Amino acid sequence: MRSLCLSLMLPLLWSAPLLAADLVISVEIPQLEVAEYHRPYLAFWLERDGALAANLAVWYQLEKNGETAEKGEEWLKDMRQWWRRGGRSLDMPVDGISGATRAPGIHSVTFTPGKGALADLPAGEYQLLVEAAREVGGRELLKIPFQWPPQTEQNLSATGSNELGVLKLKIVP
Numbered sequence: 001m002r003s004l005c006l007s008l009m010l011p012l013l014w015s016a017p018l019l020a021a022d023l024v025i026s027v028e029i030p031q032l033e034v035a036e037y038h039r040p041y042l043a044f045w046l047e048r049d050g051a052l053a054a055n056l057a058v059w060y061q062l063e064k065n066g067e068t069a070e071k072g073e074e075w076l077k078d079m080r081q082w083w084r085r086g087g088r089s090l091d092m093p094v095d096g097i098s099g100a101t102r103a104p105g106i107h108s109v110t111f112t113p114g115k116g117a118l119a120d121l122p123a124g125e126y127q128l129l130v131e132a133a134r135e136v137g138g139r140e141l142l143k144i145p146f147q148w149p150p151q152t153e154q155n156l157s158a159t160g161s162n163e164l165g166v167l168k169l170k171i172v173p
Helices: 002-019 069-073 080-085
Strands: 022-029 041-048 051-060 098-100 105-111 124-133 139-148 154-159 166-172
Touching (some): 051 105, 124 166, 139 154, 139 166
Antiparallel strands (some): 022 166, 041 124
16 A cells, blocks of 8 residues: 555656746846936836736835835835736735836846745736836836746747837746
8 A cells, every 4th residue: 555655656756846936037127317317217017817826026115314125115005017916905015026126237036936925826828017106207017928837938028118128028938
């Protein structure tokens, strides 16, 4: 009986890593030549059938010149799509999701299935959405559709026109 259970469990153990997939997001924040530059707020989330499936990350002003994080939270609503989809229901800061704004450059974040926002993500068709809003600046929303879980490695991208540069999504099975 013990050998039968072991022989049934071994294939499951060997296939478990095949079911895992890393989701790597790379976003370019362009250097803008403007008179008054402020780092953009960014929100990363997943949607399925037009509804919020998971909040991945929110970058906003946590502190500046002694001001508290609550001051930065006041402007989260400027990321209008994210705010309407589920941002307003969050009590910021959120451990594992919220973080400080980033300087111009290319920034990457990696998400692992079974952890955090991807813990209970069922199979299906999704969209990665990244929205940027900048004080005394503009707004921009980029979308990348993808299939979860991936059958093969996927390298997808979208390009912004002003507040965001290239957005890349890499999913490795």
